[in-house]
Amino acid sequence: MDKTIExxxxxxxxxxxxxxxxxxxxxxxxxxxxxxxxxxVTILDDAKETKVTDNxxxxxxxxxxxxxxxxxxxxxxxxxTLKDYVPFYTATAVQNLLxxxxxxxxxxxxxxxxMGGTGTTGHTGIVKNPWDSTRMTAGSSAGSACAVAAGxxxxxxxxxxxxSIRKPAAFCGIVGYKPTYGMISRYGLFPFASSLDHCGVLxxxxxxxxxxxxxxxxxxxxxxxxxxxSDIHLYESLNRxxxxxxxxxxxxxxxxxxxENPTDELKLHLENxxxxxxxxxxxxxxxxxxxxxxxxxDALPSVYVAISCAEATSNMSNLTGIIFGPRGEGKNVxxxxxxxxxxxxxxxxxxxxxxxxxxxxxxxxxxxxxxxxRVRRLLVDTWKxxxxxxxxxxxxxxxxxxxxLDGSKDILTKDTAALEEHLQIGNFGGFPSIxxxxxxxxxxxxxxxxxxxxxxxxNILNIAYAMESKMPYKNQIAKEVNHE
Amino acid sequence: xxKFTSELVDDLAAKLLIGLSHEENEMVLDEFAIIDxxxxxxxxxENIKNIEPMTHCLDDFTFTLREDxxxxxxxxxxxxxxxxxxxxREVEVPKVVGGEN
Numbered sequence: 001m002d003k004t005i006e007x008x009x010x011x012x013x014x015x016x017x018x019x020x021x022x023x024x025x026x027x028x029x030x031x032x033x034x035x036x037x038x039x040x041v042t043i044l045d046d047a048k049e050t051k052v053t054d055n056x057x058x059x060x061x062x063x064x065x066x067x068x069x070x071x072x073x074x075x076x077x078x079x080x081t082l083k084d085y086v087p088f089y090t091a092t093a094v095q096n097l098l099x100x101x102x103x104x105x106x107x108x109x110x111x112x113x114x115m116g117g118t119g120t121t122g123h124t125g126i127v128k129n130p131w132d133s134t135r136m137t138a139g140s141s142a143g144s145a146c147a148v149a150a151g152x153x154x155x156x157x158x159x160x161x162x163x164s165i166r167k168p169a170a171f172c173g174i175v176g177y178k179p180t181y182g183m184i185s186r187y188g189l190f191p192f193a194s195s196l197d198h199c200g201v202l203x204x205x206x207x208x209x210x211x212x213x214x215x216x217x218x219x220x221x222x223x224x225x226x227x228x229x230s231d232i233h234l235y236e237s238l239n240r241x242x243x244x245x246x247x248x249x250x251x252x253x254x255x256x257x258x259x260e261n262p263t264d265e266l267k268l269h270l271e272n273x274x275x276x277x278x279x280x281x282x283x284x285x286x287x288x289x290x291x292x293x294x295x296x297x298d299a300l301p302s303v304y305v306a307i308s309c310a311e312a313t314s315n316m317s318n319l320t321g322i323i324f325g326p327r328g329e330g331k332n333v334x335x336x337x338x339x340x341x342x343x344x345x346x347x348x349x350x351x352x353x354x355x356x357x358x359x360x361x362x363x364x365x366x367x368x369x370x371x372x373x374r375v376r377r378l379l380v381d382t383w384k385x386x387x388x389x390x391x392x393x394x395x396x397x398x399x400x401x402x403x404x405l406d407g408s409k410d411i412l413t414k415d416t417a418a419l420e421e422h423l424q425i426g427n428f429g430g431f432p433s434i435x436x437x438x439x440x441x442x443x444x445x446x447x448x449x450x451x452x453x454x455x456x457x458x459n460i461l462n463i464a465y466a467m468e469s470k471m472p473y474k475n476q477i478a479k480e481v482n483h484e
Numbered sequence: 485x486x487k488f489t490s491e492l493v494d495d496l497a498a499k500l501l502i503g504l505s506h507e508e509n510e511m512v513l514d515e516f517a518i519i520d521x522x523x524x525x526x527x528x529x530e531n532i533k534n535i536e537p538m539t540h541c542l543d544d545f546t547f548t549l550r551e552d553x554x555x556x557x558x559x560x561x562x563x564x565x566x567x568x569x570x571x572x573r574e575v576e577v578p579k580v581v582g583g584e585n
Binding site: 181196225227295299301302306325326338341342350351354357367369378428430 | 493541
């Protein structure tokens with residue numbers, strides 16, 4: 001299972017391995033990884049082989065983030081409010097993979113309902129980073145990132161509302177891709193903030209991300225924001241012909257002089273990023289630095305929290321424990337719902353709901369919600385303006401490698417830098433956005449991100465594909481660092 | 485605009501049917517203080533009030549509504565499988581009208 005999808009498909013076709021052998025290996029590995037890193041809510045021990053066809057995904061195991069509905073399979077959203085919930089239908093994106101002959105072998109842990117970025121708030125416990133179990137994976141697609149990095153299978157599904165595919169991919173040394181908003185149907189994905197939610201995939205290579213997305217995507221009558229992408233063929237479009245492409249990076253985020261007291265990790269991270277730009281140049285890609293209003297960048301994290309909390313508060317009002325979910329105790333319906341929600345939600349979720357509710361109060365909407373939506377437009381317009389000149393914006397992911405678990409608070413603090421949160425712009429605008437590994441700091445992986453204009457997914461993936469070919473990190477499997 | 489106080493946090497939580505501990509209440513206040521500070525600065529942005537709030541990622545998608553004809557809906561017995569207490573085809577709850585409140 002440490003092979004790419006193309007390699008596994010070839011092996012299945014020539015008979016050197018069977019689908020059932022791959023399934024058995026993925027399940028065995030799932031149990032090992034669960035023991036060490038706690039990546040799964042459910043392991044599907046009775047998963048069976050499928051017929052190998054010309055579809056590249058047929059006969060190959062994969063993982064599903066536990067906020068995708070899967071018929072007759074426990075789907076918890078990593079929340080106690082849905083700890084026993086078994087859907088009676090399957091999410092469209094998952095169904096498309098099943099129809100192609102792909103085989104789910106586990107459901108992966110996430111931050112509760114996707115509302116966190118650490119991998120520490122799922123109801124089954126903390127997911128540990130397979131490169132260093134004292135560090136976080138980031139989130140919310142924590143289990144998916146951990147499992148793919150550890151070599152359980154070549155890909156797992158994720159969802160991304162702020163950076164929930166692309167940040168954990170970076171911290172785990174793999175590829176994380178969220179396509180243009182609506183390319184993949186959200187039907188059956190538990191909603192967090194509907195205007196920002198994207199489906200996507202975590203893989204160990206750009207080609208694998210293209211292959212999986214080609215199968216997951218498509219217009220869906222059950223999701224009115226999905227669109228017809230039948231003329232987009234991501235895998236077929238990969239050709240590494242990137243000479244003459246133009247990329248830009250944001251000076252205010254990438255220059256070390258922008259930071260008053262930079263850590264050694266930040267310095268090394270930005271040096272790594274500059275080396276990645278040299279790789280771009282060697283491919284014939286033009287790179288330019290551009291400047292963006294710092295005030296706008298500084299507003300970004302709060303704008304994200306305001307919009308996402310407001311939408312989440314509304315989306316999750318149906319979690320009452322009455323129609324589904326464990327019943328709360330109480331002598332009337334209101335008390336039962338209160339008990340269910342109080343005991344069921346983690347502290348992080350609760351406080352985000354309260355903030356969302358305050359922001360949505362009629363007297364506060366103008367100052368908080370509408371202003372946040374106005375800044376969202378300003379940021380998106382700024383990026384769209386860049387896309388008139390450049391194929392994509394290239395930036396480092398976060399401020400360094402994975403953070404220590406004991407430092408995890410997942411609270412918005414005053415020193416939260418735009419550098420940590422800039423991937424959220426991809427969600428504000430629905431932009432296609434891919435993270436690829438770009439090197440190591442203290443033996444831990446770091447990454448860069450490429451984000452382009454809506455519907456330009458093939459171009460973005462191709463640039464990432466070309467860069468990946470010039471770096472030695474394609475299809476890497478996590479090797480835990482030795483602390484001795 | 486109502487001031488964001490500890491009492492208001494508890495009141496909002498109650499309306500959301502969520503109970504908060506004292507520590508959780510304080511964390512809400514701390515986190516919101518940062519949001520408030522940052523979004524206060526937004527009001528200084530030039531012509532901010534003239535900008536149309538952005539509510540969706542894409543402004544160019546089209547969707548044709550289907551014909552208003554009844555189609556297959558959720559099978560009741562399957563929908564009730566995740567319900568804690570049922571009676572026949574219905575969800576069972578404590579008496580609401582005339583019951584104890």
